[in-house]
Amino acid sequence: MSIRTNLIKxxxxxxxxxxxxxxxxxASNIIWYDIIHFDFWKDYSKLSALIIDxxxxxxxxxxxxxxxxxxxxxxxxxxxxxxxxxKYILNQIKKIKYSSYIFSKSGLSKLDNKYKIYPDKVGSYNxxxxxLYISTLIDxxxxxxxxxxxxxxxxIKNGKILNKRTSDIDGMLTGELLYTxxxxxxxxxxxxxxxxxxxxxxIIPENFSSMSDxxxxxxxxxxxxxxxxxxxxSNHSLLQSYKRICxxxxxxxxxxxxxxxxxxxxxxxxxxxxxxxxxxSLHCHKYxxxxxxxxxGLGLGSKIIMNMxxxxxxxxxxxxxxxxxxxxxxxxxxxxxxxxxxxxLSNEL
Numbered sequence: 001m002s003i004r005t006n007l008i009k010x011x012x013x014x015x016x017x018x019x020x021x022x023x024x025x026x027a028s029n030i031i032w033y034d035i036i037h038f039d040f041w042k043d044y045s046k047l048s049a050l051i052i053d054x055x056x057x058x059x060x061x062x063x064x065x066x067x068x069x070x071x072x073x074x075x076x077x078x079x080x081x082x083x084x085x086x087k088y089i090l091n092q093i094k095k096i097k098y099s100s101y102i103f104s105k106s107g108l109s110k111l112d113n114k115y116k117i118y119p120d121k122v123g124s125y126n127x128x129x130x131x132l133y134i135s136t137l138i139d140x141x142x143x144x145x146x147x148x149x150x151x152x153x154x155x156i157k158n159g160k161i162l163n164k165r166t167s168d169i170d171g172m173l174t175g176e177l178l179y180t181x182x183x184x185x186x187x188x189x190x191x192x193x194x195x196x197x198x199x200x201x202x203i204i205p206e207n208f209s210s211m212s213d214x215x216x217x218x219x220x221x222x223x224x225x226x227x228x229x230x231x232x233x234s235n236h237s238l239l240q241s242y243k244r245i246c247x248x249x250x251x252x253x254x255x256x257x258x259x260x261x262x263x264x265x266x267x268x269x270x271x272x273x274x275x276x277x278x279x280x281s282l283h284c285h286k287y288x289x290x291x292x293x294x295x296x297g298l299g300l301g302s303k304i305i306m307n308m309x310x311x312x313x314x315x316x317x318x319x320x321x322x323x324x325x326x327x328x329x330x331x332x333x334x335x336x337x338x339x340x341x342x343x344x345l346s347n348e349l
Contacts, residue, residue, distance in 0.1 A: 006063040010055065011342035014071040014089060014125050015151070016040045017228060019050065020336035021261070023058050024343050033336055034060065035227045041076040041179050044088070048095040055098050068342035069093060069111075070103040070126040075168070086119035101349070103129050108349060110256070124168055126338040127152040127177075130298065131161050133341035137322065140293040142283055144276070145337065146301035148183035148212075148228045151276055152176065155287050158298065162287060171277060175279045180272055182301030183212040183219065183228045185217065187248055191271040196263050207231050209244035211272065214265045218243045220304055227335070273308050280314075295324075298334045 006027040013020040017039065023032040038050070055065050070134030074085030093100050093111055101108040104121040105128055111117070127145060131154035134143050143154040153176045155162045164174045172175030180189055187210060188203040195201075210231050215221035216238060225235040234240050239253075245261055246253040253261070280295070287293075297305030298319035310315035319337065333340045 006060060008058055008063050008065045009346060010058065010065065010067045011147055011335060012067060012069045013290040013339040014069060014073045016073045016076045020339045021054060022336055022339040022343060033333060035336060037229060041072040041078045044078050048092040051096050055096065060177050063096050067098055068103060068108060069100060069345050070129050070338050070342060071122065072124045072126055074125040082123050083119040090117065101346065107344060125156060129338045129341050129345065130154065131156060133344055134296060135159050135161055138294060138296065140288065140291060141296050142280065142293065143296045144298045144305050146297065147181050147299040149185065151178040151180055153279065153283055155283055157287055168337040170320040175282055178275065178279060180275065181211065182215055182304055183210060183226055185211045187214060187268050189209060190275055191268055194261060194264050194267045201264060204248050208247040212236065213241035213244045214268050217245065217262065217265045218269055225300065237243040273304065277308055277312060296336050300335050302334055321337045
């Protein structure tokens, strides 16, 4: 009687500031996952070693490991251009000696000499993996992935992905990509001065604070959920967030300023959410003027998207609810959704 080989799947989302991975095994119903802070622009030469280390951690005797990769780290300024970035990352993956597949708009392709992989079809297509998976669950939906750095809109109608974007510049031109996130984005990205009482407060255009500080102060994010570094490298405590925000306005924090700082943060928050809501409204009008649809939110800032949708009376489904229907404690997988869904998409191989 033959013994069935245990297949261990590892989905990877290689970003410029974080590497996210999700591990599933045929022999267990447990899902392992993590988000690793990785400054790709300076640590890029360590990529293959990191992947090998993770594979060894989860490898079992007699088991087979398969890796599935998507990426956006190719845009880092350590590379001459994005094509060079994709090629470098692919070469790093080849070094690991484990079976590996690369995700593109055409699906997953094995990384070996039999298949030619085109850099422009691979780089920054992690959003498409999420959209492809959601399209198998919901026919008419606008998927909003509000992460630490960006906000992606994926339009799915009658089970088909209608996005026009083929690159970041296309995504920004079509409004399918906003370079604004709930954590790493500087607070001066969408507003530069705020009136409070009879004074105008100007925001210093230095990276003294970020949207994670705004969202922690307003209670929109829990400090333990923020996986990106703070602007000054210290912790994400409420006190440190207040101090960083004050630094961005040119004064030091003391408790008597809490009301002022809360007001300033609310105005910054409103400016960002207003941009996202206006962009959503344009997509709704363009694609679903006369038909029913849902909004699905995912990513670190999905609860911010949920609150925005409820306020504006959109039919909303949180991806955490979808995950929790089948996966115990599936909430956190929303933060690394592309890595998670690559394991599921691999079932089509």
